[in-house]
Every structure is written in structure tokens, then in C-alpha cells.
Amino acid sequence: MLSIYLGKMDGAIYHPPTYFDNQYEDEWITEELSVCMIRDVDHSEVVSARLIESPVLGPISTKELSGGVKTLMLMAFDGTGKVFNASVCGDNCAKWILEIANRKDLTINLRHIMDFGEGGFEARILNTGDMVHDMLGFARIAGKYV
Amino acid sequence: MKGKHRIVIQNNRLHYEFEVKRNISIIQGDSASGKTTLINMLRQAENLGDSSGVEVVCDVPCRVLEGRNWKLILENSFESIFFIDEENAFLNTEEFAASIHGSDNYFVLITRENLYNLPYSVEEIYGLHASGKYHDTKKVYQQMYQIYSNTGSIPVKPEKIITEDSNAGYEFFKAVSEERGILCESADGKSNLFAALDGIGREEVCIVADGAAIGPEMNRLYHQVIKNKNIHLYLPESFEWIILNSGLIEEKEIKEVLKKPEEYIDSKGYLSWERYFTKLLMDKTGISYMQYKKSKLNPFYLHDRSKRIILESINGIRF
Numbered sequence: 001m002l003s004i005y006l007g008k009m010d011g012a013i014y015h016p017p018t019y020f021d022n023q024y025e026d027e028w029i030t031e032e033l034s035v036c037m038i039r040d041v042d043h044s045e046v047v048s049a050r051l052i053e054s055p056v057l058g059p060i061s062t063k064e065l066s067g068g069v070k071t072l073m074l075m076a077f078d079g080t081g082k083v084f085n086a087s088v089c090g091d092n093c094a095k096w097i098l099e100i101a102n103r104k105d106l107t108i109n110l111r112h113i114m115d116f117g118e119g120g121f122e123a124r125i126l127n128t129g130d131m132v133h134d135m136l137g138f139a140r141i142a143g144k145y146v
Numbered sequence: 147m148k149g150k151h152r153i154v155i156q157n158n159r160l161h162y163e164f165e166v167k168r169n170i171s172i173i174q175g176d177s178a179s180g181k182t183t184l185i186n187m188l189r190q191a192e193n194l195g196d197s198s199g200v201e202v203v204c205d206v207p208c209r210v211l212e213g214r215n216w217k218l219i220l221e222n223s224f225e226s227i228f229f230i231d232e233e234n235a236f237l238n239t240e241e242f243a244a245s246i247h248g249s250d251n252y253f254v255l256i257t258r259e260n261l262y263n264l265p266y267s268v269e270e271i272y273g274l275h276a277s278g279k280y281h282d283t284k285k286v287y288q289q290m291y292q293i294y295s296n297t298g299s300i301p302v303k304p305e306k307i308i309t310e311d312s313n314a315g316y317e318f319f320k321a322v323s324e325e326r327g328i329l330c331e332s333a334d335g336k337s338n339l340f341a342a343l344d345g346i347g348r349e350e351v352c353i354v355a356d357g358a359a360i361g362p363e364m365n366r367l368y369h370q371v372i373k374n375k376n377i378h379l380y381l382p383e384s385f386e387w388i389i390l391n392s393g394l395i396e397e398k399e400i401k402e403v404l405k406k407p408e409e410y411i412d413s414k415g416y417l418s419w420e421r422y423f424t425k426l427l428m429d430k431t432g433i434s435y436m437q438y439k440k441s442k443l444n445p446f447y448l449h450d451r452s453k454r455i456i457l458e459s460i461n462g463i464r465f
Contacts, residue, residue, distance in 0.1 A: 015233040017182075042178040056159060056276070056286050057183070067232075068177020087258045088232060090176035112258040113365050136373045143340045143366035146260060 002101035002123040005109050006145035009083060012109040016074050016084040017067035024070070026050065028077045029062055033103075037076075037096050041069045068093040075108065076100045087111040113142045147206070147225050147250050147413050150406075154203040155187050156285075162187075162274075164290040166227060166252055169413035170266040172361065173290065174258045175273025180288050181256050184274070185210055185231045211253075217245060224250045232257045250414045260366070262337065265359030265418040268294050268381050294364050300462040302352050302378040304328060307463070308343075310336045310355035315385030317443035319354060322453065326465055340366045343377065350376050352463055357381030358420040380462030383407075384420035386427040389438070392459035394452055395430050 005012070013019045026049035028034055035046045042065055044054040054060045068089040075084055075097065086097060086108040094116045100106050107126070116123075120134050125141050132138040150167040162184055173181055189210045191200040202208050204227065211219060211228040216236055220228070228251055236242045237255060243263035246253060255261070272290035306329040309316045316332040323330035333342040336355055340363065343351075353367070360367075360381055371377050382388050390400050403410045403426065407419055416422040424440055431438045436446050446452055457465050 014235055018233060056180075058159070066178035067182060088177075090174075090179070090258075092176040092178070112260060113369050115369070135369065139366065139369035139373065140344075143369070146366070 001105050003107040003126050004123050005126040006142050007111060009109040012083045012085055014085050016071040016088055020070035020074050021063050028073050033076055034073055037069050037072050038065065041092055042066050072096050075106055083107050083109050085109045085111065091115040112146050113139050147252055148409060148411065150408050151204055151206055151227060153208055155184060157187060157200050159285060160288060161285050162288045166254060167408040168267055168270050169252050170264055171254045171270040172266060173254060173256045173272050173274060175293060179274040181274060182231060185229055188229055220245050227252045227254060229254045247417055248414055252413060260362045262362045266361035268357045268360050268364055271361055271364060294368060300378050300380055301464045302350055303464040304352035305349040306351045308333055308351060308353050310339060311385055313441050314443040318447060321448050322465060336360055336363050339363060343370050348376055352378045352380050354380050356384040356420045358383045359418045384423050386423040388460060389456060390423060390427055392456045394455045397430050400430060
């Protein structure tokens with residue numbers, strides 16, 4: 001289940017990629033979900049926990065992954081209960097946020113209107129308590145807060 | 147600072163090339179499109195110069211603004227282009243907005259947040275994309291593209307017009323609309339445009355707003371336009387730009403300015419272009435019968451000939 005807090009949120013991790021660099025665990029990188037997200041968003045292949053093959057940059061370290069995919073991994077694997085600012089994620093991360101929220105209860109902070117795509121999705125807007133089921137409903141509420 | 151500045155940043159694998167022509171440009175778009183890499187390359191070039199292996203080509207210094215001393219750096223910098231990454235929390239503060247005001251520098255801001263305290267243009271919100279390999283098979287060529295290039299199909303024949311403006315611009319569109327049986331209302335400011343769309347039915351609606359400063363509103367307006375085919379955005383630089391561009395005021399200098407506004411508009415004097423166009427129109431109409439005042443529309447602009455010339459130049463609305 002996806003819950004979204006819109007606008008500035010006290011206690012949320014403002015820049016998750018920096019948090020990731022200092023807190024990630026090697027085993028997150030080789031999880032099947034991470035491998036798929038890195039392949040889809042960064043167009044890169046996980047060689048090992050500490051080596052990624054990027055088509056543009058060549059062999060890179062985990063810390064050189066995109067801010068978007070680092071934030072997705074935090075959403076998926078960080079066990080601290082922290083809420084991450086998903087506005088460092090581009091729209092190409094949206095489907096993965098929905099996928100992670102299918103697997104667990106996930107709360108994110110959004111400071112812009114992310115495009116979750118044409119299909120339906122379920123999310124609770126924490127600011128209002130409303131459930132939204134598609135982009136039209138989401139954008140109508142989100143526009144009041146971001 | 148004035149002018150259009152071409153920027154090339156490259157190493158052995160990446161080649162970024164783009165132009166900036168206003169004081170504020172925004173880069174957003176998909177993850178993994180190279181935004182942070184761009185900042186990292188610039189930072190390396192700034193710190194190590196040629197030793198970095200990064201080549202930066204531009205007619206003014208390109209620098210990264212970050213850290214606690216950002217304000218001090220800014221106060222002592224002139225004629226530079228500053229790149230700021232989204233990790234800098236000062237980006238969306240009033241303090242930063244105040245520092246940009248009157249600055250002799252240009253800014254390229256990497257953020258998806260809507261910076262409501264800064265008036266940036268819809269035309270200067272970009273994404274980055276790889277446009278293919280460059281020269282050889284190793285190097286990837288990165289360019290900017292305008293994110294809001296599709297703002298609803300225009301020209302439109304509207305049943306209702308909503309203007310951002312509540313003064314002269316609104317008075318003009320209201321007068322023209324009344325003659326044609328079109329509803330016209332003012333949102334009384336760009337920040338009210340989103341709320342003004344609440345309750346819109348199936349009628350064809352055209353929002354008229356200043357493209358030069360509507361940037362922060364685009365994220366939420368754009369989703370409404372995409373999802374509601376009957377909502378259209380007409381975003382000229384400003385109402386004053388419409389008049390200047392119409393040819394109603396026959397001045398050679400106006401034509402020259404409109405061809406390349408960036409060569410005339412100094413970031414130090416004008417936070418956004420629409421303020422310059424207002425001043426230009428006021429200066430050119432002086433205290434004549436054409437005298438333009440933003441607060442109240444001079445009836446001259448509603449005379450048949452004036453109206454016809456202005457309306458003919460509006461390419462976003464069919465009256």
C-alpha cells in the first residue's frame with residue numbers, strides 16, 4: 001500500500017541519494033528487485049555488489065548509480081522506517097514505487113506531481129486521508145500541496 | 147548579465163552541449179539522464195582545471211554553487227553561470243530567491259520541486275537526453291529538450307478564457323470576449339490558476355498566462371491539460387509582449403528587441419522578461435495617446451484598429 005505525504009515534510013530524508021551513499025548495504029544491490037530497477041532506470045547491469053556496468057560510464061561503483069535508483073532501493077530495503085523524498089526520482093521511477101508499494105506498506109514524500117502513468121493505481125494521500133485511484137484524482141489533490 | 151551563452155562540457159565519454167539565455171533555467175526529467183554527472187564534471191573542472199580531464203567551453207565561467215557558503219560566493223561573483231544540484235536545500239528558500247534578485251549571474255537549477263518564489267519561464271524548463279553517439283562510438287552526446295513543449299492544442303476557439311492577469315491584460319481579453327459571447331474571468335494571479343480550473347466542465351477553456359514567469363505553475367497545470375483535452379494553455383511572454391509583438395506600436399527598436407530579447411534584458415535589472423517588456427511598452431508609449439499603464443487599460447487599445455491588429459497577432463486563440 002502506497003501512502004504519500006505531499007509538500008515539505010518534517011523528518012523526511014530530503015536528499016536520499018546522499019543518505020544511501022552512507023547507509024546502504026552491499027546485499028541490497030544484488031537483490032533481484034534492485035537488479036531489475038538498475039537495469040530499467042539506469043540501463044546498467046549489476047556485476048556484483050560493488051560493481052555495476054554502465055553503457056555510458058563503463059564500470060562504476062554503487063555510489064555512481066542514479067539518485068532515482070538509489071532512492072528506490074532505500075524505499076525497498078531500508079528498515080529504519082524513514083520516509084524518503086521521492087521528488088529526487090524521475091517519472092521513470094514511478095512504476096517501481098508502485099511495485100515496491102505492492103510488496104510492502106510504503107510511505108513517501110512528494111514535492112512535485114510525479115506522473116504515475118496512464119493506468120490506475122492506489123495511494124492514500126496523508127495530507128487529506130483521501131484515496132486516489134488514477135493520475136486525474138492524484139493531480140487534483142497534489143496540486144493543492146506541491 | 148545578458149545574452150545567450152553556449153556551454154559545452156565534455157570528457158572522453160560524455161559531451162553535454164546546450165545554450166542558456168535567461169537568468170533562470172531549470173533541469174528536471176527522468177532519473178539517470180545525466181544531471182548529477184553533469185554537476186560532478188563541472189565541479190571537477192572548476193577544482194582542477196585542465197588537470198581534471200574535463201573540458202568546459204563557454205564565454206563566461208560555469209561554476210557549481212553548493213555548501214554553506216553559497217551566499218558569500220554569490221555575493222562576490224559576477225557574469226558567471228551557476229549550476230545548483232537538487233541536494234542543496236537552500237534552492238527553495240526565500241533567501242536564495244532574494245539572492246537571485248538583482249544578480250549579475252545566470253542560474254541553472256536541477257530540481258523537480260516547483261520554486262514558487264522564482265519567476266522562471268515555461269521555455270526554460272528542460273530535461274536531458276542522450277541524442278546519440280558523438281563522432282566516435284565511445285562518446286554520448288547529451289542535449290537539453292523543453293519539457294513543456296506541448297501545452298494543449300492551440301490555436302483554440304474557447305468558450306471560456308481565464309487570465310492570470312487582473313489588470314490591463316484581463317480588461318483587454320474581457321472586452322474582446324464580451325463582444326463574442328465568450329466568458330472571461332481573471333484568476334487574479336498565476337498561483338490561483340490551478341484552483342480556477344476546479345469546476346471546469348466540458349467547455350473549451352483557454353488559460354492565458356505570462357509564459358515568462360509561469361514556470362513554477364507548470365507541473366500542476368500541465369497534468370490538468372494532459373488529462374483534460376478541453377483545457378488549453380496560451381502562454382505568450384506577457385500581455386505587454388503581445389502588444390509589442392503585434393506591430394501596433396511602430397518602432398524599429400521594438401522589432402529588434404523582440405528578435406533577440408536576451409541581448410537587451412539584463413538579469414541584474416529584470417528578474418524575468420515580462421517586467422522588461424512592461425517597461426519597454428511603457429517607455430515607447432510615453433505620455434502619448436497610446437500611453438500604456440498596467441493597472442488600467444488605456445481605451446486606445448480597445449479601438450477597432452488597435453484591437454484588430456492585436457488580435458491578428460495572437461496565434462494561440464481564434465476569436
